[in-house]
Amino acid sequence: MRRIIDIQKQLLPDLTYILDKRYKILHQIMLSSIIGRRSLVQSTGLTERVLRSEVEFLKEQGLVEVEAMGIRITPAGRRLVEEMEPIIKSLLGLSEMEELIRKAFNLKQVVIVPGDSDTSPFTKQELGRAGAAVLRRVVNRDDVVAVAGGSTLAEVADGLTSSPVFKDNLFVPARGGLGEDVELQANSIASEMAKRTGCQYRLLHVPDHLSEDAYVSLSQEPNIQELVEVIRSAKIVIHGIGNAVVMAKRRGVSSRTIAELQREGVLAEAFGYYFSPEGKVVRNIPTVGLRLEDIEQIDTVIGVAGGQSKAQAIISVLRYGHEDILVTDEAAADKIYQFLNP
Amino acid sequence: MRRIIDIQKQLLPDLTYILDKRYKILHQIMLSSIIGRRSLVQSTGLTERVLRSEVEFLKEQGLVEVEAMGIRITPAGRRLVEEMEPIIKSLLGLSEMEELIRKAFNLKQVVIVPGDSDTSPFTKQELGRAGAAVLRRVVNRDDVVAVAGGSTLAEVADGLTSSPVFKDNLFVPARGGLGEDVELQANSIASEMAKRTGCQYRLLHVPDHLSEDAYVSLSQEPNIQELVEVIRSAKIVIHGIGNAVVMAKRRGVSSRTIAELQREGVLAEAFGYYFSPEGKVVRNIPTVGLRLEDIEQIDTVIGVAGGQSKAQAIISVLRYGHEDILVTDEAAADKIYQFLNP
DNA sequence: ATTATGTGGGACATAAATTGTCCCGGCAAG
DNA sequence: CTTGCCGGGACAATTTATGTCCCACATAAT
Numbered sequence: 001m002r003r004i005i006d007i008q009k010q011l012l013p014d015l016t017y018i019l020d021k022r023y024k025i026l027h028q029i030m031l032s033s034i035i036g037r038r039s040l041v042q043s044t045g046l047t048e049r050v051l052r053s054e055v056e057f058l059k060e061q062g063l064v065e066v067e068a069m070g071i072r073i074t075p076a077g078r079r080l081v082e083e084m085e086p087i088i089k090s091l092l093g094l095s096e097m098e099e100l101i102r103k104a105f106n107l108k109q110v111v112i113v114p115g116d117s118d119t120s121p122f123t124k125q126e127l128g129r130a131g132a133a134v135l136r137r138v139v140n141r142d143d144v145v146a147v148a149g150g151s152t153l154a155e156v157a158d159g160l161t162s163s164p165v166f167k168d169n170l171f172v173p174a175r176g177g178l179g180e181d182v183e184l185q186a187n188s189i190a191s192e193m194a195k196r197t198g199c200q201y202r203l204l205h206v207p208d209h210l211s212e213d214a215y216v217s218l219s220q221e222p223n224i225q226e227l228v229e230v231i232r233s234a235k236i237v238i239h240g241i242g243n244a245v246v247m248a249k250r251r252g253v254s255s256r257t258i259a260e261l262q263r264e265g266v267l268a269e270a271f272g273y274y275f276s277p278e279g280k281v282v283r284n285i286p287t288v289g290l291r292l293e294d295i296e297q298i299d300t301v302i303g304v305a306g307g308q309s310k311a312q313a314i315i316s317v318l319r320y321g322h323e324d325i326l327v328t329d330e331a332a333a334d335k336i337y338q339f340l341n342p
Numbered sequence: 343m344r345r346i347i348d349i350q351k352q353l354l355p356d357l358t359y360i361l362d363k364r365y366k367i368l369h370q371i372m373l374s375s376i377i378g379r380r381s382l383v384q385s386t387g388l389t390e391r392v393l394r395s396e397v398e399f400l401k402e403q404g405l406v407e408v409e410a411m412g413i414r415i416t417p418a419g420r421r422l423v424e425e426m427e428p429i430i431k432s433l434l435g436l437s438e439m440e441e442l443i444r445k446a447f448n449l450k451q452v453v454i455v456p457g458d459s460d461t462s463p464f465t466k467q468e469l470g471r472a473g474a475a476v477l478r479r480v481v482n483r484d485d486v487v488a489v490a491g492g493s494t495l496a497e498v499a500d501g502l503t504s505s506p507v508f509k510d511n512l513f514v515p516a517r518g519g520l521g522e523d524v525e526l527q528a529n530s531i532a533s534e535m536a537k538r539t540g541c542q543y544r545l546l547h548v549p550d551h552l553s554e555d556a557y558v559s560l561s562q563e564p565n566i567q568e569l570v571e572v573i574r575s576a577k578i579v580i581h582g583i584g585n586a587v588v589m590a591k592r593r594g595v596s597s598r599t600i601a602e603l604q605r606e607g608v609l610a611e612a613f614g615y616y617f618s619p620e621g622k623v624v625r626n627i628p629t630v631g632l633r634l635e636d637i638e639q640i641d642t643v644i645g646v647a648g649g650q651s652k653a654q655a656i657i658s659v660l661r662y663g664h665e666d667i668l669v670t671d672e673a674a675a676d677k678i679y680q681f682l683n684p
Numbered sequence: 685a686t687t688a689t690g691t692g693g694g695a696c697a698t699a700a701a702t703t704g705t706c707c708c709g710g711c712a713a714g
Numbered sequence: 715c716t717t718g719c720c721g722g723g724a725c726a727a728t729t730t731a732t733g734t735c736c737c738a739c740a741t742a743a744t
Contacts, residue, residue: 011364022353049703062471083349129404
């Protein structure tokens with residue numbers, strides 16, 4: 001059973017924000033015993049008018065009294081703060097964690113959904129929904145969106161809905177086909193996303209594991225070259241993060257290469273590159289599409305990955321330092337946090 | 343410990359309304375398996391535009407899917423409905439009860455606060471706050487407000503705060519002084535309310551238990567006569583409801599009279615009148631001020647009373663049939679409900 | 685094949701609320 | 715007394731919510 005709070009949040013997403021805001025104000029008033037509006041503005045970071053409306057509300061609720069000297073908490077208010085404390089704590093557990101991880105890796109935003117994708121398909125679905133929501137929020141008109149493959153990205157595609165914010169966007173696969181389950185290929189996912197949002201898509205029909213020769217000759221194909229140009233002009237990349245060895249096996253990489261990966265301690269894979277635990281790119285899957293230098297200058301790089309088992313891989317990719325937004329779940333976030341504060 | 347929900351409601355009063363609205367829509371969609379917007383408007387009673395915004399929201403949340411055929415619930419939505427059901431039930435326990443009692447006695451509105459005023463001073467305080475909120479909502483400019491005495495009304499006065507809706511109002515005691523604790527007299531409460539709202543007040547300095555002679559001569563005093571005229575022009579009456587015998591004793595009524603009250607089965611007292619369980623006025627406290635015929639044609643009569651022990655008295659007064667709004671608590675409401683559906 | 689009915693969604697004027705800003709009179713402390 | 719902070723009134727600007735109408739499309743009955 002999920003926590004009541006999480007259920008409520010699904011029907012009222014800014015519940016957390018509102019409760020937190022009002023609790024913080026009330027708490028601050030309690031600590032200061034008596035405090036003026038201007039000082040409260042300082043310590044809460046709210047604008048004056050907003051703070052004022054909130055104080056008026058708290059007054060209506062009989063939680064504070066306002067007198068000439070300032071604002072004072074009432075017994076009922078004090079009681080509420082005490083009763084609210086554990087609720088706020090559990091309520092904000094994830095928000096705090098988001099902020100911690102965001103700061104630790106210098107990201108623009110971190111979104112954590114409750115649960116563990118490893119054990120609950122619902123959580124994985126939620127992860128997809130959250131990823132879709134992030135995409136919906138950051139996308140601008142005419143943006144090219146490059147998407148990677150994988151089951152998590154498939155969930156993101158599933159979570160997308162048509163929305164007026166998607167206007168004249170183009171969905172493209174970030175790199176060549178991944179030779180795995182067709183449903184999880186970047187091509188399929190790009191087309192699914194385009195279909196759901198009412199946008200256009202282009203497909204990159206290039207196999208994985210290109211030989212040097214094949215790579216060169218393919219790169220020179222005019223139609224492929226043109227599409228790769230489009231892909232490199234992407235404003236947004238959204239990708240999953242995989243366990244390197246698992247991915248390599250799934251792609252039928254030679255056992256010798258896999259052994260090498262293991263020996264080198266490579267844990268993570270994302271958009272066709274393998275990352276060492278220190279965040280260095282140690283190897284890549286030879287194919288066409290987005291290159292590392294493209295990633296580094298793309299406006300918004302969104303990583304979506306959850307589940308306790310992915311925590312180390314996520315850290316590896318985050319250390320690489322070119323992610324902007326991370327969407328993950330509670331289980332992974334907990335473990336990431338433990339790595340940060342051992 | 344109060345329920346989490348009740349605590350949250352104090353910081354976000356329309357939590358119930360929003361959750362209920364969205365749950366109802368989702369529930370309806372689930373029941374209909376697929377349903378159009380217009381039909382949903384019918385069955386929910388919302389306006390089309392509002393319903394549409396809500397559906398868009400539910401879609402964003404991934405709880406419903408909308409297709410050409412209509413709106414359909416998703417697995418996540420179905421899961422949410424199931425998990426939400428017990429929450430909604432406890433959430434709406436009081437709202438449903440409010441509606442039941444409202445209908446049973448043909449009232450304009452019923453407000454129930456959680457708890458039992460008999461055992462918890464906090465609940466009594468909440469009752470006062472709720473009463474104050476109701477008063478604040480129904481009052482219009484220039485209205486004369488007649489208030490009765492009693493500890494509950496004292497809480498209402500305490501719950502009042504200055505607010506722009508109080509403009510040029512006049513607070514007056516409903517009837518002559520009650521010869522009890524001065525803090526609980528109608529005079530004190532009227533003046534307290536006026537002070538808190540920044541309005542005027544007038545006091546009626548008339549003792550209780552007037553002899554016939556004294557009553558007649560007092561009634562003819564010009565200044566008293568004039569004030570009584572004002573009192574009778576009140577647009578709003580707000581009063582508590584008391585246990586008849588307890589009230590009589592507190593007022594030092596002769597033990598013979600008390601015995602009579604008991605013999606007659608009189609349970610309730612309100613604004614100076616005693617009520618039989620059938621809702622008939624069987625006796626009154628001889629003093630000046632509002633008379634029964636005044637009550638019957640006053641715009642808004644607000645009764646505020648809580649605690650399990652008051653349930654029978656509340657029923658008696660409600661049966662009298664001239665109340666408009668009842669503010670009570672969970673304990674009293676439960677017992678009232680039991681009387682109604684034995 | 686052709687209506688008729690119901691669907692979702694676009695568009696837009698209007699109403700309502702939130703918010704940013706300024707200022708005023710009061711009151712307490714210096 | 716004066717100075718500084720207090721709450722709160724006022725109001726314009728802005729955002730959000732709402733009411734209304736209409737359209738293209740799908741389905742089902744005719």
